[in-house]
Amino acid sequence: xxxxxxxxxxxxxxxxxxxxxxxxxxxxxxxxxxxxxxxxxxxxxxxxxxxxxxxxxxxxxxxxxxxxxxxxxxxxxxxxxxxxxxxxxxxxxxxxxxxxxxxxxxxxxxxxxx
Amino acid sequence: xxxxxxxxxxxxxxxxxxxxxxxxxxxxxxxxxxxxxxxxxxxxxxxxxxxxxxxxxxxxxxxxxxxxxxxxxxxxxxxxxxxxxxxxxxxxxxxxxxxxxxxxxxxxxxxxx
Numbered sequence: 549x550x551x552x553x554x555x556x557x558x559x560x561x562x563x564x565x566x567x568x569x570x571x572x573x574x575x576x577x578x579x580x581x582x583x584x585x586x587x588x589x590x591x592x593x594x595x596x597x598x599x600x601x602x603x604x605x606x607x608x609x610x611x612x613x614x615x616x617x618x619x620x621x622x623x624x625x626x627x628x629x630x631x632x633x634x635x636x637x638x639x640x641x642x643x644x645x646x647x648x649x650x651x652x653x654x655x656x657x658x659x660x661x662x
Numbered sequence: 663x664x665x666x667x668x669x670x671x672x673x674x675x676x677x678x679x680x681x682x683x684x685x686x687x688x689x690x691x692x693x694x695x696x697x698x699x700x701x702x703x704x705x706x707x708x709x710x711x712x713x714x715x716x717x718x719x720x721x722x723x724x725x726x727x728x729x730x731x732x733x734x735x736x737x738x739x740x741x742x743x744x745x746x747x748x749x750x751x752x753x754x755x756x757x758x759x760x761x762x763x764x765x766x767x768x769x770x771x772x773x774x775x
Contacts (some may be wrong), residue, residue, distance in 0.1 A: 552705075581763075588767075589768070590752050590754075590765030590766050590768050593762035603761075604761055605764060605770050638705055651763060652708070653698075654705050655705045
């Protein structure tokens with residue numbers, strides 16, 4: 549059973565550019581959540597997708613958007629990058645059909661905005 | 663709304679000593695509580711979770727945590743620290759087990775030889 553995978557591992561962009569991060573959920577999981585972890589801080593919830601529909605959103609502007617595909621993999625898109633977007637972006641998958649689903653995290657994508 | 667406070671951004675213990683990492687939560691509904699560990703340059707790994715069953719929860723690697731509603735606490739303990747326990751530890755709360763996790767700011771555990 550493969551775990552949660554994310555690509556790319558590292559990414560460097562310049563201010564104003566756009567970026568797409570990818571996540572493959574654990575086998576059998578239909579829910580994907582994205583988190584932003586700034587240096588020295590705890591992860592902050594961006595949004596969650598359940599069966600291809602957005603299922604909750606944190607306090608992030610609309611330039612953060614996402615998709616979930618029929619195979620339950622997911623993308624996080626960030627437009628008009630700002631310096632403060634530099635962070636580790638974590639994806640987590642869960643079964644989505646239970647009351648106490650555990651979220652399993654991937655290794656993250658480290659984004660640096662110059 | 664939920665929130666988590668982790669007291670002590672850095673904790674240092676000697677190998678073999680007791681590990682105690684503190685977590686206090688605020689929640690308007692009975693919470694689900696989690697402890698995750700993060701090793702350098704890695705994602706988060708679940709140590710244990712509280713889901714309203716037993717108040718003393720045992721996790722992996724010898725860690726356990728006790729839910730105390732009266733103190734709104736969910737402190738993480740391990741009787742004897744090992745060098746491999748050195749990492750960042752995060753406490754998290756969720757109104758259900760399925761939705762967004764709200765994390766604390768983390769506690770970095772150092773284990774001295």
